[in-house]
Amino acid sequence: MPELPEVETTLRGISPYVSQSQIKQLIVRESRLRWPIPEDLSQHLEGATIGVPWRRGKYLLLPIGTSGTLMIHLGMSGSLRIVDPDLAPRKHDHVDLVLESGRALRFHDPRRFGCILFTETPREHPLLRDLGPEPFDTVFDGRFLYRQSRKRKTSVKAFIMDSHMVVGVGNIYASESLFAAGISPTRAAGNISLARYERLAQAIQGVLSASIAQGGTTLRDFVNATGNPGYFRQTLNVYEREGELCRVCETPVKMARQAQRATYWCPHCQS
DNA sequence: CAGCACTCCTGTTCGC
DNA sequence: TGCGAACAGGAGTGCT
Numbered sequence: 001m002p003e004l005p006e007v008e009t010t011l012r013g014i015s016p017y018v019s020q021s022q023i024k025q026l027i028v029r030e031s032r033l034r035w036p037i038p039e040d041l042s043q044h045l046e047g048a049t050i051g052v053p054w055r056r057g058k059y060l061l062l063p064i065g066t067s068g069t070l071m072i073h074l075g076m077s078g079s080l081r082i083v084d085p086d087l088a089p090r091k092h093d094h095v096d097l098v099l100e101s102g103r104a105l106r107f108h109d110p111r112r113f114g115c116i117l118f119t120e121t122p123r124e125h126p127l128l129r130d131l132g133p134e135p136f137d138t139v140f141d142g143r144f145l146y147r148q149s150r151k152r153k154t155s156v157k158a159f160i161m162d163s164h165m166v167v168g169v170g171n172i173y174a175s176e177s178l179f180a181a182g183i184s185p186t187r188a189a190g191n192i193s194l195a196r197y198e199r200l201a202q203a204i205q206g207v208l209s210a211s212i213a214q215g216g217t218t219l220r221d222f223v224n225a226t227g228n229p230g231y232f233r234q235t236l237n238v239y240e241r242e243g244e245l246c247r248v249c250e251t252p253v254k255m256a257r258q259a260q261r262a263t264y265w266c267p268h269c270q271s
Numbered sequence: 272c273a274g275c276a277c278t279c280c281t282g283t284t285c286g287c
Numbered sequence: 288t289g290c291g292a293a294c295a296g297g298a299g300t301g302c303t
Contacts (some may be wrong), residue, residue: 002297003297034279034280034297034299058297058298073297073298074297075279075280075296075297076280076295076296076297076298077280077281077282077296092281109280110280110281110282111280111281111282111295111296112279112280113279113296113297113298114297127298127299151273152273152274153273153274154273154274154275161297162298163297163298170296171295171296171297259274259275260276260296261295261296262294262295262296
């Protein structure tokens with residue numbers, strides 16, 4: 001399931017192939033994604049040249065000529081691959097962006113939680129304009145988390161997963177970051193000290209950058225732009241390790257459900 | 272506004 | 288062995 005490191009891995013994988021490439025044809029085999037693919041999308045894309053792709057949170061953004069930007073979200077089962085356009089599409093290969101270079105960018109998404117949209121003004125788009133800072137932005141630090149969390153009764157885990165606070169922290173990395181910081185996921189966000197938020201901000205950055213360095217976490221079916229898995233899974237300390245022993249203190253890892261999401265933590269190392 | 276529950280979807284896993 | 292049920296989850300939406 002793509003989280004920020006997977007999206008970043010995808011961005012780096014596809015960029016060399018799509019940047020400065022002209023779009024020959026848009027092929028939509030299934031338009032029913034999270035939101036329908038705009039019916040007039042091919043008019044915006046065909047014949048246009050793609051600029052330098054970028055990322056905001058988990059959204060991949062491909063500048064299209066001078067007219068706008070293609071927004072792609074991978075949802076939780078989506079992936080993008082560079083393929084030979086003649087390669088027969090598999091099940092759930094919903095969209096191809098055929099390039100003049102002789103390759104195609106192919107969007108695959110079994111659960112169809114992803115989306116492909118077009119906007120003339122990406123930074124003002126409702127899905128992007130209210131997002132919190134990037135975890136590697138200078139404004140994101142312990143003081144930021146501390147300030148934002150005052151008087152918040154929600155759990156610290158739900159708090160750091162809120163993309164209006166900080167983008168890119170999904171379910172896996174929320175558990176892993178809280179473990180690294182030694183903070184119990186059930187603790188109320190508003191009751192955590194500045195010192196602990198300093199640790200947490202650093203933990204989030206450390207966990208995310210380590211995962212990016214490993215090519216993302218392959219849990220079930222994530223593959224990068226060349227179809228290879230990521231290797232961060234072997235590094236996970238608590239996620240999906242219920243009942244297994246903490247790598248630090250050998251206490252069994254616990255699992256509980258918070259807001260319909262599984263949370264994993266070590267009851268000895270985290271308080 | 273804050274804090275929830277609900278919703279979309281299909282592949283995988285589980286229980287009988 | 289086969290079947291249906293439960294489960295997984297990013298994040299927008301809508302209700303209290």
